[in-house]
Amino acid sequence: SLVPLTVIGRMVLDRWPDNFFAETEQVAYCPANVPPGIDFSNDPLLQGRLFSYLDTQLSRLGGPNFHQIPVNAPKCPFANHQRDGHMQMNIPKGRVAYDPSSLQGDSPRESVDGFPSHATAPDDGRKGRVRAESFADHYSQARMFFRSLEAPEQAHLASALVFELSKVETVKVRERTVSHLRNIDDALAKRVADGLAMPALPEPAATQTPAQDFPKAPEVRIIGRTKDLLKGRCIGILFDEGSDAALIANLRKAADKAGASVKLVAPKIGGAKLSDGKTLAADGQLAGTPSVVFDAVAVVLSNDAAKKLSRESAAIDFVSDAWAHLKAIAADDGAQALLKVARVGNDAGVVEAEDAKAFLAAAATRQWAREPKVRTL
Template identity: 35%
Template sequence: MSENRLTTATGSPVADNQNSQTAGYQGPILMQDVHLIEKLAAFNRERIPERVVHAKGAGAFGYFEVTHDVSEFTRAKFLSTVGKRTPVLIRFSTVAGEKGSADTERDPRGFAIKFYTEEGNYDLVGNNTPVFFIRDPLKFPDFIHSQKRHPVTNCKNPDAIWDFWSLSPESIHQVTILFSNRGTPRTYRHMHGYGSHTFQWVNEAGQGVWVKYHIRTEQGIENWRRHEAVQLAGEDPDYSTRDLFESIQRKEYPEWSVWVQIIPFDEARNYRFDVFDVTQTISQKDYPLIPVGRIVLNRNPDNYFAQIEQAAFSPANVVPGITFSPDKMLQGRLFAYADAHRYRLGINHTQLPVNRPLSPVTNYQRDGAMRVDGNGGDSVYYEPNSFHGPKQDPAASEPGLSLQGLSGSYAYPQNQFYTQAGDLYRLLPESEKTDLIDNIAASLGQAQKNIQLRQIGHFYKADQEYGQRIAEALHLAEAAPTDLQD
């Protein structure tokens, strides 16, 4: 067997390392995709004890308050009544850096919200960007590897970073956002948050709609320019962490408004972009934002390790009235996040005070490392049983999705990589276009020339001027666009 053949850990050849197996083109991911499961499970176990991603973070407690009636769309009780308040914890973070990295590095920012509802914990685990670099979880370990340190030099590796992006053209939308000034937000208080994925809301009648979350800062958007962010990384690498803590100490409580886009099932089928593709956005002109509520952070943690470092978020944590979509990245995260916590914090991590739900927990899970409650006492420990133990509740089920197609690995269409990236570039004011070009050139210029040429070809495809200006900034303007698009 060729040494260049990709295999599983047990030596079996891998047929497709770019596309997860799904039930039809838009169907959910199949558990039989053992390569995906093995790849994600191995990735989650690469670091101890800090998080593999989102290692550097800050957080605070507060509340979510319903300001508008959305009961026609969802039966989630915490969204049922205008004026109703639910306790929340938000953890903000950088993504690629280690626990000691600088808060102002160019990086997406994690924006994870835990709602302590009467029906259990609901986690909305998003970022400060509405899209992501990739759209299939099979590529996630490779993507993060490309952002980490070189295994020989232990330094960041621009060749790896840009090589991966240039060979994954679906990343160009997020790359454009990242290298705009939005890639270096001034503070955690001065940025929006997004659920990024498409989720499903279900109402009392069992009717579902697709939903996208937008959490908009009331402090206003503020960003650093590149030289400012670099300077501050040296002067005060904990700037955003300190700012969040001190603003709450001053009782200048940060606030966000919560909005959603609602997309009917039948309209989603024929929408001009795939609504389950996390590299794409859904136009607010087509589906305007609908107000839902507001979030206020008004309490700092009493102990960082106990309440922030040990906080565990997973998009698998939902409540009745909110469920999932066939978004491949979301489907992969449903496994990967909970699995990461089982490894990092242990099988009983949900018993830690910061992760413990306010609602009663009644199940048959017993034993395991670090069990901190009564371990069920002398209650019945199996099901079904004749001793009045907890029983399933059919009312909690959500309607299923209609699926069709053959199982297999399905690639996305190749013609939707560039449209939204180009649209975003053209929307930027001239000063921000200039900063974007400067930021990209400063980073891409450190990569090998063949990687630069490949990546510039993607920028040209998004927008002719976009590609041309980057080529000029890298002194590659003599190359024709057709030569750069191989």
């Protein structure tokens, strides 16, 4: 029997994958797989994908039987005459691999009731592959996107272009790219050209349709649109021998209450003995758990531990990277020696570890005002 049309293509997104490779990397979307009675429109994009997707799956997933991988296999029983081939997981039985046949009566058969073999679309006039005039406008959308960003986001975009174009060895290609940027926004083109040390701006690239000035679209921004919440964020606490046990406990409790997860980092995975004489195990070793994996960090150290870690590059990087990545940093008095060596400055995002409320407020944001202190954009 045919699968009811109401459930074709249904996808329920209600959980994270249990195994990213098995359930995400091996997914094979193939629009050529349709039940009888459904046909393909003459949409050119679909027509191209009917070929390319199957070719991609054969190459990416190793052979013609990718539909037997659990994440791609249908949940309802099905039967066909496809057999053998590389990575065949089933054990097809019988003598025939076709229908109709007189040699085997229990092989898969078409429905005796029949079904429409294809969809018939009315042919009501001439058809042509005609592009709308808007297809010639290559720059208006890019201009709207760039001008809709906040200033730090615009700076990051310009720096990203400089970073990538700096890998391009051919000068003419770099100049050609900047010539396209001039049609998007001249200020962006100048920033990129300056980052590439171009002696002069190239002429704007020839365009059939000049870019239009659309209204700004705030919804494309990241800055200013996210809620200042700690739910889903992760805070790292660096500690060592003699760290203040009560202070660590207070920070963990406050972070947990705010919805953040907390990971404890120490020079040794076994942890360290705190000020109360009890040993606290670490979730990660300092050398293998950099601050880049956290949304904010707290550094709770004794004076002696801070002096010792001031000679450890991993500890210095832990703090300096958090500062450079505009993250909130909480530190107690003992940690100040490490912050000084890491050249951490003073702003609203650097707070006393004893003030958990102020730290958590800063941890829910990025310190964009700090950026000019740590890099040239």
